[in-house]
Amino acid sequence: MGNLFCCVQVDQSTVAIREQFGKFDEVLEPGCHCLPWFLGKQVAGYLSLRVQQLDVRCETKTKDNVFVTVVASIQYRALAERANDAFYKLSNTRGQIQAYVFDVIRASVPKLLLDDTFEQKNDIAKTVENELEKAMSHYGYEIVQTLIVDIEPDEHVKRAMNEINAAARMRVAATEKAEAEKILQIKRAEV
Template sequence: MGNVNCVFCGCIEQASVGVVEKWGRFDRLAEPGLNFWNPLAGECLTGTLSTRINSLDVKIETKTKDNVFVQLLCSIQYRVIRQNADDAFYELQNPTEQIQAYVFDVVRAHVPKMNLDELFEQKDEVAKAVLEELEKVMGAYGYNIEHILMVDIIPDASVRRAMNEINAAQRMQLASVYKGEADKILQVKKAEAEAEAKYLGGVGVARQRQAITDGLRENILNFSHKVEGTSAKEVMDLIMITQYFDTIKDLGNSSKNTTVFIPHGPGHVRDIGDQIRNGLMEAASAKDAE
């Protein structure tokens, strides 16, 4: 540990403790700083121990309850207990191997009782079990276990791929449900919009026809009063001829013309007028019969 030893004195570094023997037997612990001993009386500095926190990474391979092989990376933080440094110095020759052996034993006793999902959820429970066992065992050898961290759980590569595929399938299924609900809402709203549009269109057509009827009635009355000797039938024929030519004009001015063959001549217009008039009369008769 970089100690500077003299014949009668030596320096112990900070965060370290020295072990002093007398005639080959443990005598006392030397604190950090300048220490004196008497070689003539058989005293000597045998060695030093660091009281800093040490970290040991242990990788364990084991199997879960559902027969999945996993690798666990466990980080153990430990330190020498200053008051029991003599036990740590004399009892254990290789403390890291001892710690690693107990970690292997505890982990392989607990993990096979858990499924893979439970292991991910309860990894802190495994760390707690390891901590309790190590504190009980290593405390007798002068070591204190500060923390134990389950750094990583690594399943087999094929298992990781399967887990990712399961997760992706579940998310796709959920996305399909949401997409179906969205399409359903869209179709319902579209149907509602079409129904509303048709209703408003029907109202518009009804108002248009009412306006046309009112206009025709007003025109017939005005024409009959202003032009003497004319009957309502003659005025209706005149209006029908005017609308007939307006229709022909609109068809000719349309930018998207389609050839339409229409019987042409005043006689045909008179026939259309007679048909409309007969239809109105039949409707009136049916209404009176009721």
């Protein structure tokens, strides 16, 4: 009905892209706007300015040949002052971000050993964020934050790591038990 009266409403945290006869004309801020359709003006689409989150799961191999699944959480948003770039230059934002994340993770994790991968997850996140920021700024997007939320080794590797850890703890327990027995025998001999 708004189009009948040449009016359109743009919601908060959203911008509208106005075209005139199919050509970009203006970015409309939140509020009420007149769009005289008989002059060829129309809304081409809307663009949210809210922060959005994309979780990316990427399988890669470490330097010591262990397959891991790295889960990166990317928070991004379209910039109001570059809304026309965000609307027209990129049709699949999530796919583009995912491709860059895959590229950076698969380039950086294979240089690290498994243990180093866990220790340097903040460095990996920073590298991903810097590369994304460079790439996505051309399309009118800002990368708010990048987190590596999970590094998950292959199930067999996890099991083997747990067995190694359990064996080490059993060895410590056996040593402690032997020390306790030794002290008890010395005390008995003294009496």
